[in-house]
Amino acid sequence: MTLHFLTAPRKVAMIIFLLLVTFLLESQSSSADDLTPIENNIPPSPKENFNEREFQTNNKFKVDFKPKGNRNQEASAGKVPLNFRDQIVGGSKAKKGQFPWQVLVTIDEKYTCGGSLIDPIWVLTAAHCCYGFNTFMASVGLVNRTINEPSRVDVDVQSVHIHPKYDSDFLTADICLLKLQKALDTSGPFVTTVRLPKISDATISLVKVTGTISGWGKTSDESGSSDVLKYVPRTVIDNKECAKVYGSTTVNGNLLCITNKDKQGTCQGDSGGPFVRTETDNKFTQIGLVSFGSSVSCVTYPSGFTRVSAYIGWISDVTGLKMRN
Ligand SMILES: *[C@@H]1O[C@H](CO)[C@@H](O)[C@H](O)[C@H]1NC(C)=O
Numbered sequence: 001m002t003l004h005f006l007t008a009p010r011k012v013a014m015i016i017f018l019l020l021v022t023f024l025l026e027s028q029s030s031s032a033d034d035l036t037p038i039e040n041n042i043p044p045s046p047k048e049n050f051n052e053r054e055f056q057t058n059n060k061f062k063v064d065f066k067p068k069g070n071r072n073q074e075a076s077a078g079k080v081p082l083n084f085r086d087q088i089v090g091g092s093k094a095k096k097g098q099f100p101w102q103v104l105v106t107i108d109e110k111y112t113c114g115g116s117l118i119d120p121i122w123v124l125t126a127a128h129c130c131y132g133f134n135t136f137m138a139s140v141g142l143v144n145r146t147i148n149e150p151s152r153v154d155v156d157v158q159s160v161h162i163h164p165k166y167d168s169d170f171l172t173a174d175i176c177l178l179k180l181q182k183a184l185d186t187s188g189p190f191v192t193t194v195r196l197p198k199i200s201d202a203t204i205s206l207v208k209v210t211g212t213i214s215g216w217g218k219t220s221d222e223s224g225s226s227d228v229l230k231y232v233p234r235t236v237i238d239n240k241e242c243a244k245v246y247g248s249t250t251v252n253g254n255l256l257c258i259t260n261k262d263k264q265g266t267c268q269g270d271s272g273g274p275f276v277r278t279e280t281d282n283k284f285t286q287i288g289l290v291s292f293g294s295s296v297s298c299v300t301y302p303s304g305f306t307r308v309s310a311y312i313g314w315i316s317d318v319t320g321l322k323m324r325n
Pocket of ligand 1: 146147228
């Protein structure tokens with residue numbers, strides 16, 4: 001699944017229909033890994049579902065509830081063991097170890113999503129990658145997914161935890177945790193965990209913050225998905241710009257949006273994949289995960305991300321992880 005395409009909420013029935021069609025067509029094709037993005041030809045209708053008052057009411061940045069976990073994330077979380085000078089060059093192919101928390105999630109042996117390793121045994125991804133599917137496998141330590149790289153490790157998922165408030169019509173709480181059958185070796189350099197946001201990050205808007213998206217998703221409106229992991233820098237925009245495209249019911253304070261307008265030939269990574277930023281201590285912190293994009297063009301319209309800091313109470317509850325203040 002490359003991206004969840006969304007226009008306006010009332011068009012969701014059609015999108016789900018198209019999603020099914022895509023799956024059916026896909027299941028008959030020979031290449032299992034390559035999921036064609038879901039296309040429909042309805043352009044986003046600016047302002048159609050935008051209501052200023054609804055937007056202001058919903059656009060609050062806050063933590064869902066007080067995290068209660070008491071197990072710290074690994075001390076190495078967010079550290080990249082190897083040295084990469086070109087960390088912020090756009091639209092590039094990743095080198096092995098550059099995004100050591102990146103996970104390739106294979107679903108029902110057919111579809112793929114992105115994810116991130118937040119703990120040796122926990123993967124964070126999007127709920128729409130989990131909902132309605134049966135089997136999940138997580139792969140780490142790889143860049144080219146078409147070959148069996150020596151550093152690659154595949155592990156089956158033991159349990160799936162979809163956020164209880166997930167709503168597939170409005171993509172509310174599009175977040176899911178996968179517990180692996182066994183803990184991965186995160187001593188690096190190709191597999192490590194990414195750091196989760198601080199509790200205090202939950203209340204800041206993140207507008208104008210620049211981060212990096214990584215994934216095997218398609219890299220332009222024309223191309224298919226990629227053999228190798230790619231990454232691209234992106235800047236967070238005001239949610240209002242995003243709400244004017246996707247509506248003020250869908251876009252709220254639990255999301256963040258990025259613009260693709262200023263760049264050519266680059267799209268986001270796969271659904272569920274991580275959007276990370278570096279903090280002042282040079283460690284990488286995941287601030288978002290890929291949720292939805294426009295059905296028309298991923299270059300012209302913004303894309304929506306689940307704001308990780310808005311769910312750290314839930315993440316802490318499910319995983320037992322303690323969150324930083
Ligand atoms: C990935 O591996 C395949 C199989 O060896 C190869 O054909 C392809 O060129 C590789 N992709 C990249 C971008 O290196």
